[in-house]
Amino acid sequence: MKYDFAAIEPKWQKKWAEEKTFRCENHSEKPKFYALVEFPYPSGQGLHVGHTRPYTAMDVVARKRRMDGYNVLFPMGYDAFGLPTENYAIKNHIHPAKVTHDNIENFTKQLHMLGYSFDWDRVINTTDPAYYKWTQWIFLQLWKKGLAYKTTMPVNWCTSCKCVLANEEVVEGVCERCGAPVVRKEKSQWMLKITEYAQRLIDDLDDLDFIERVKTQQKNWIGRSTGAEVTFKATTGEDIVVFTTRPDTLFGATYMVLSPEHALVKGWLESGKLNNADAVKAYQAAAASKSDLERTELNKEKTGVCLDGVKGINPVNGKEIPIFISDYVLATYGTGAIMAVPAHDDRDWEFAKKFGCEIIEVVSGGEDVQKAAFTAKDETGILVNSDFLDGLTVKDAIPVITKWLEEKGIGEAKVNYKLRDWVFSRQRYWGEPIPMVYCEKCGWQPISEDQLPLLLPDVDSYEPTDDGESPISKMTDWVNTTCPHCGGPAKRETDTMPQWAGSSWYFLRYMDPHNSEALASKEALDYWSPVDWYNGGMEHTTLHLLYSRFWHKFLYDIGVVPTKEPYQKRTSHGMILGEGGEKMSKSRGNVVNPNDVVAQYGADTMRTYIMFIGDFEKAASWSDNAVKGCKRFLDRVWNLSENLTDSLEYTPANESAIHKTIKKVADDIEAMKFNTAIAALMALVNDFYANGCSKGDYKTLLLMLSPFAPHMCEELWETLGFNAAGMACQQAWPAYDESKTVAAEVQMAVQVCGKLRSTITVPVDSDEAAVVAAALADPKVQKFTEGKNLVKTILVPNKLVNLIAK
């Protein structure tokens, strides 16, 4: 019989679908296990090989855990709102809902084709009104708690998408999605107060089993820094509050810098306090017109303007110091104003040199501060020229000055974060409508919860507008409504939610996907929470992963979900590169389509190869030749089935290898070392070829291989008549006996003075004396020990003996 994957694979896929083999219930005697992969954005290109790596990996884990006796939830869905669909719809004049529907159909077919063990009764789609009803509901709860607010501020504006972006969506000054330049635009936007959760988002990482680089990247992004806020006085009477991480250097503050957008500057200009108003206004205008890229350009010359007519007063010594405006001070961080200590800060030093400001050393221990700033914060620095702080180390001076500031009422300890509130509105069509109404009399009002879902209206044109308004704004029938509060005329919000809204809570919906009363029932949430293991891409670390942790914490605070954190464990896969090690792209012509691979080699080969390709966490490049190697392996397994001995016992020569492999494959799957798990199975098959293979040997092999190559294993399982107790995927993982993982005789390395000289074969667990005696009997060893005294021996049981001879 030939291994005809083209017939076998659809046969089993059909059976699994019809019998709902992988459906799971929200209750069980078994322990629960919730395995999650990031749901795809159903693009027109279909499933990418990049998707198959995490999906296959978690499918292997899910299948293995079922065999371990868990009640496994392994769901799939579609994150279908978003710009590419909208852009495709515009270009081809097809409704985005239709495009989405077709793409989802294609994705579903492909996911079935790969034999994934998803519970298909729990599929969700973020564009389904029954789903986004609850996305809107969560937004309303955020609004009720004051965590959603609308405000006018400078925001990131993508010049190509014609849409605002969150900070997280701007990568190196350009749009994360399309690569177009991002500029600052003053716009009124819905914002979510993620900053209120900054500290908890850091602290709660400690108890989670996330890979370290995810934790550090999130901490980096949140960017906590501790210091103090200090109030300086202006000679015109106003308070100027600054944030500093180095309050110890306060005596060295010789000037101040405000961001060009700072409110005080506007005030001084309006009240005519500034003698150089024209220069100041010109500088403000120049700063405003700069793109993010220009503003953050590396090693840029410092620029600025000194305010003529107003000075600051250093509160520790009463000195009058000049005030500048400069774009190296950001309006959106801290208070938008700094005290400048050029002797101990590189940026301030550079600015001071250019503008001729005074540089006073207040921390000794470095080089001449006139030549370079001394920025060390450790014990090497001793305070000088600082009155009561003199003689203290930097570390000791900080609490002393902070306490002093607090006592005098001119400052306090303060923590700042780089994290900004989440800009939550988009001027586009294909997203969840924001369920808010604006009334001239009552301001912003939420629509009543019983009116949800607020449906996305049909429009004729989805084109984004150049004036920065959503396409829906032209739909006057929809826009004009009545105020839920006073009943008077009012207008709906026409911006929609960002792409990240639907994915911020989707894992909860899988727990109870058809619930019309709540986003999920309390019983379902209690049973399945939290997600036990979530695998996804590193590119989502400071986007989806952070956003969904924030939403989950909010839902926890209002009593909707039972756990503080959504995901207990987070792992991440490396990218799949093209044949030459370059990123796959249409322009390079190195894109691998899973459909082609499955057609040529079958899904089991595709699955096995994508797991064997290399270290799961690292990038790996595709190799057509190596795919053939995996096909060859599966063929060898198949062909072996025709030469089995009848016994259901293990063949003695294979026994210890089988026990060892059972342990290794199980451990490797849990550790995501899929490549070595498959290597171990290959080695075992090589043993079977060499030693012969019994039905019993083969049965265990099929069970171990079934998570990787489920179709072929089911077929063989059936053909060989093992199926009385159900399919292979429904069996228990084979048991191993630790004592049998070691053969009766072991080969041991013999070193003389640390150098390998020979190997000997001895009975397992031989004691030191026996091993040493056997080693000394070896002529190759004798060559190096002859005429010397054995000073010491080191034994590593069953592995190695080292003879120290002098």
Place this chain on the structure above:
RNA sequence: GCCGGUGUGAUGGAAUGGUAGACGUAGCGGAUUCAAAAUCCGCCGGGGGCAACUCCGUGUGGGUUCGAGUCCCACCACCGGCACCA
């Protein structure tokens, strides 16, 4: 600049401080075949030697250890994240 990671044959990659290169590709030799494909068997880090064998070898230089790819120190290269964040 700060944080994290990685450096091993021709190649993808293996190695709880204990026989470096498992397993797979490619390559070479053989069997089978009219021939090829497929399949099966063998070889496959470098130098020296007919051989037995021997010396060298995990980015570089030191160190700890009976023993280091693995631990420590310094450096080099590359990759990823953050970055005028006060």
